């Protein structure tokens with residue numbers, strides 16, 4: 001049996017991820033050098049942005065180039081260590097190759113605290129990326145305040161489900177947009193959204209006008225395209241538009257001409273503030289955000305719905321789910337077993 005397996009980035013996809021984009025290969029078990037540790041991967045987060053790393057867009061970070069291992073945000077167990085900050089048995093999180101085992105020097109990694117009362121997958125799924133992104137996007141970029149009407153796209157997804165709940169914690173009215181009746185039911189029944197709109201079946205602009213007759217204060221965008229246009233159409237004067245993600249465009253190449261937004265003129269007509277952000281710019285404040293988010297989770301005010309796919313073999317098929325809406329919660333792949341007792 002192979003000592004280690006990893007996914008290699010083989011060939012840049014033209015649009016959707018293809019059968020030969022990534023290949024699973026056997027490799028040797030790496031040995032940590034001075035100042036390094038060996039990480040056994042447990043959960044690997046599947047994030048919409050992973051597709052962008054395989055593309056040719058000019059990004060917020062270096063893309064991965066063919067011939068390199070695919071990477072993802074990973075929670076693992078330190079199983080060998082020559083780095084005192086990451087002792088054997090510690091749980092560490094950071095950007096790692098999509099591999100069963102990998103060696104790291106600790107830069108960009110943090111030891112994940114054990115939070116009694118939270119399951120490991122839930123703690124990683126909410127606290128690592130989705131939770132800080134939802135919190136920063138809504139409160140710091142969107143500047144949401146009590147009484148605001150907040151609209152969220154991809155509202156049943158990892159980030160979106162948390163944005164609605166955080167909006168409710170802050171006394172806002174939350175309207176979520178998602179694909180399908182089942183996801184819309186979760187929005188109101190599981191995540192506390194006041195209203196849900198099924199963009200696959202309903203006229204989104206008409207529904208938004210009915211649900212927010214005074215207009216929308218904060219629009220939290222995860223999708224782009226027609227949904228962003230719908231949002232721009234119903235903003236209140238001086239409202240905020242948070243550009244968190246544009247997932248509907250991520251399977252495009254750099255040269256593709258992506259249409260819209262057509263309602264760009266409302267930036268003037270409605271005096272809007274539109275701001276994009278990348279959560280990596282906020283890592284210094286992560287401990288503060290994580291404490292806040294974990295507190296709400298332990299109080300039962302913030303819930304995460306997890307979607308865990310089993311086994312390293314599932315990684316590529318799992319990633320593809322994000323772009324079709326097949327994921328039913330914060331998506332991650334379990335590469336290895338949880339340590340006993342966690």
Ligand SMILES: NC(=O)c1ccc[n+]([C@@H]2O[C@H](COP(=O)([O-])OP(=O)(O)OC[C@H]3O[C@@H](n4cnc5c(N)ncnc54)[C@H](OP(=O)(O)O)[C@@H]3O)[C@@H](O)[C@H]2O)c1
Nearest residue numbers: 048154157158159178179222244245246247248278279325
């Ligand atoms: N700025 C940052 O730092 C940052 C950090 C993390 C995430 N993000 C962004 O947040 C967004 C959500 O990411 P996530 O990881 O939480 O994924 P997610 O929302 O759990 O999954 C993606 C969801 O997007 C929806 N979707 C995909 N293609 C679509 C399309 N063409 N039209 C409409 N909806 C579509 C699907 O939901 P439906 O079934 O409802 O269609 C799908 O389930 C992404 O845009 C991502 O890039 C940004």
